[in-house]
Amino acid sequence: MTCAPQPPTFRLLDAYVGWEETGPPGDTGLAGFDDPAGVRLAYAGASPEGPTRRALLPWFPDRRLAPGCRPGAWYLAVPGGPRLLRRDACGWTPVWRGDRDPGLARHPVSVAARGHRIALVERDRVLVWRREGEQLAGVVAIRGARRAALAPGDEVLVSREDGTALWRFGSDGRPRGVLRTGIPGEIVGLLAGPGRTIWVLADDGSLRIFRGGPHRPFRPATLEELAAAVPPSGLVSAGEDGFCLKENGADGATTRCYTWRGRPRPAGPPEPEAYVTAGEYVTGLIDSGLSRCRWHRVRVDADVPPGTAVGVRIVVSEDHRYAESDWQTAPPGTTDFLVDQPPGRFLTLRLRLSGDGATTPVVRRIRLDFPRATSADLLPPAFRQDPAADDFTERFLSLFDASLEELDRVIERHPALLDPAGVPDRALPWLAGLLGLSFEAGWDARTRRALLAAAPELYRRRGTPWALKEAVRVVFGVTPVLDELAGDRRWAQVRRLASGSGPGLGAVRLFGRSSSRFRVGGSALGGAPLRAFGDPDGDPLAAHAHRFRVLLPVGSADERALGRLVERQAPAHTAGSVRLGGAGFVVGARSTVGVDTAFVPLPPPVLGGALRLNRDGVLRPGPKGARAGVSAGTISAVGVHTQLS
Structure with a gap:
């Protein structure tokens, strides 16, 4: 603060410093103690910390559903019905009908698809089909099969009900070994991603994502890592009544809902994320390190949507003993208040979040200022002789000290606003306006930051060949000629x-x-x-x-x-x-190596294509073999051993 006689001391409660938790987070009804986004109400159900099952549906759909290779194509396993449906432009139709039905599928429990291959899982076997169900490739005999995934290399991965191991088979049904994952809980989702990476969704009381491979151990992963590696499908919801698919068409994004037998049904309102309605936790004794410390101020950085509330209570004590009546409760809706407690070394804070079950408040940080330091310390002693008047003066001047402190923080942070690497993406055009720069609409944030960082040197050497080439390199990532x-x-x-x-x-x-x-x-x-x-x-x-x-x-x-x-x-x-290079160069005209020239072997001659006899085509090899173009380290003669194309 500008008028404070000494620099302030404070204690932060957040994900970086710590929240002084006294018990397991799941027992408090709150989650996110390790999340920089903040503490929030926990999800109701098996996964209080998240992600929820609904958030994972685009990558781990219901086991009766599997996305196909074409956009908008899906497969649906229907026990006791047509057994397997395929969705295309005409809607849901049976994969096998009439004379084409081989009669092999009996009671499918799940389905998987990859490219033109389909795997239909039953209790004691897995049927693998090629050509989208037209050709039976093999039958995998395995008891207790629950889920399957089709991996690259013509491989089939199968999980069983009695463990978390993955059984590997070829599409012809021959076993290839067992992959021990060591994942706790039950496998409720299986996905084979690019790079032979296997993604597993496990439920051990909460939903957790793991990734690994045949020669890599399985380790925990985040939803962000999964989304960066595998594109999501269009499945947005799935429940007892059916499921809904989201598609992008000519008229924009549309959502269509179906029953588990492939019949259309009306799309109801989206189901909200189910949060618990209340959660509370109490910190341990927060030590100031000062005997009889006068705690000053509590500030809460939180987002409080309509229908939710954040409550804060504090108590100050010299040791661990205090009464229930000693708690100070902050007024409702207040996120910044003074500590009205007797001096004490320790402070205990109680945080309570409440909501309507559809939304949740989020508390990012709580700041505790101590000891009390206000501009009243600069007044003559005569103004502080009466304890009651002194307390009122401190609280009254704290209002102005808080405003001055906010101004000081803005002034201190002003140099950071001129740092291209530190400002938010939305502030980059404003910063470019100060330097007289203009951005193209298609430039991403990384290009804009690099251009702002290089602006001082570009202005210093503006008008030189180096500056022009450097500007092109920063924007397009390639050095021009x-x-x-x-x-x-x-x-x-x-x-x-x-x-x-x-x-x-x-x-x-x-x-x-x-x-x-x-x-x-x-x-x-x-x-x-x-x-x-x-x-x-x-x-x-x-x-x-x-x-x-x-x-x-x-x-x-x-x-x-x-x-x-x-x-x-x-x-x-x-x-x-400006000139962008082509596929070759012309003898007698100026050419630049690396821009419009390329020394590569000649393409094979094919009649009817881009072939002109007596110009750049050879119908058969000569007596010394096929011409291979220019070879480094070999004596070549234009027109004899080489050909320019």
Whole structure:
């Protein structure tokens, strides 16, 4: 504080410093003590800490459902009915009907799909089909089968009811071994992701995600890691009455709901996340380290949606003994209040959260200030002789001290607002406006931060080739080739021989005076352009002066966005152009290696394709074998061993 006689001391209660928990979080009705997002009401059910089963449905659907390979395709196992339904543009239809029904499936309990393969799980076996159910690939004999997943390498993973091991089989039914996961609880979800990674959802009183593989141990994982590795499906809800799928169509996102027999049903209101209605926890003794400490202030950083409440109670004591009547209760809705307690070394805090079951308050941090330090300490002793008046003066001046402290915090944090790496993404355009920068709509936050960090050096060297290339590298991630056309002014130059003899500049003219521009008495009327400015003798030097070209490999940047960037970064007296390389180069024209050239073997000749006889096609190998193009370290002759394409 600006007017405080000494710097404030405080104790934080949050996920980084700790919440001084006195018991297991599940017993308090609260969750998130280790979550930087804050403490909240726990979920009702088997997973108080989250994620909930509904949040995991896009990756671990109900075992009767499996997403297909095509967008919007799903498979539904129906015990006692058509046995297996497939959803396509015409709705849910049986995979096998009439003469095509092999009659093998009896009572399926779950289904899995990957690509064109389908696995139908029954109690004592797993049927594996190819070509989306048209060809039976094999039968896996295994008792107590519960779930299956189709993995790369034509492998089938099966979990049983009596453990958490994964049984590995080929699609033909041959066993490939057993994978011991060591996961506690029961497997309620199984997914084979990319990179031969296996994701398992286990229930041991709470839902937990694990990932591993055949040669990797299984370890706990988060929902964020799963979402980054595997794209979610369109399943949004599943219950006793049926399930709902969300799809993106021409008219936007739509949600369609079905029963467990594939019949349409009306979409009801979305089920809210079920939280417990109340939760409370009490901290241990928070030690100030000062005997008879005068605790000053309590500040609660929380989000309190409508229908929820946050209650805080505190008590100060010199030891662990205090009475129930000693608790001080903060007024309802107050998140910042003074401590009105007698001096004591320890403080105990009781936090209570309540809600309506649909939403929850979130407490991110609680700050405890001590000892009491206000601007009243700067007053003469005569103003502090009466204890009652002194207490009122301290509480009254604390109102102004709090306002001044907020101003001090804003001033202290002002330098951080100019740090590109520290400001939020939404503040980057504001920071760019201070530096005179403008962003393209398609640039992500990482590109914007890199451009802001490089802005001082770019401004210092603005107008130089280095600055232009650096700006292109920061935005597009590739260093361009800068071709200054003025360096190629060799219109009237013939290379001088090494001996020093031979023609040079001034001895040979490659263009005529009468054709460069109109000259009275020297040019034919209509045969030369009319230009009424400049010296005609300087045309060879001025044609490409102050012009440059930015060259990039093909596909490395958007040509229009690159052109706008070059236009903003180029000096005002220059004219720049942009060129993205092609697939080859032309002999006799200027080419840049790495932009529009590539030394690769020749493609196989195929009649009817891009093949021209006598130009760049060979119908059969010659006596010395097929030509392979340019080979490093081998003597090659253009037209004999090599071909330019």
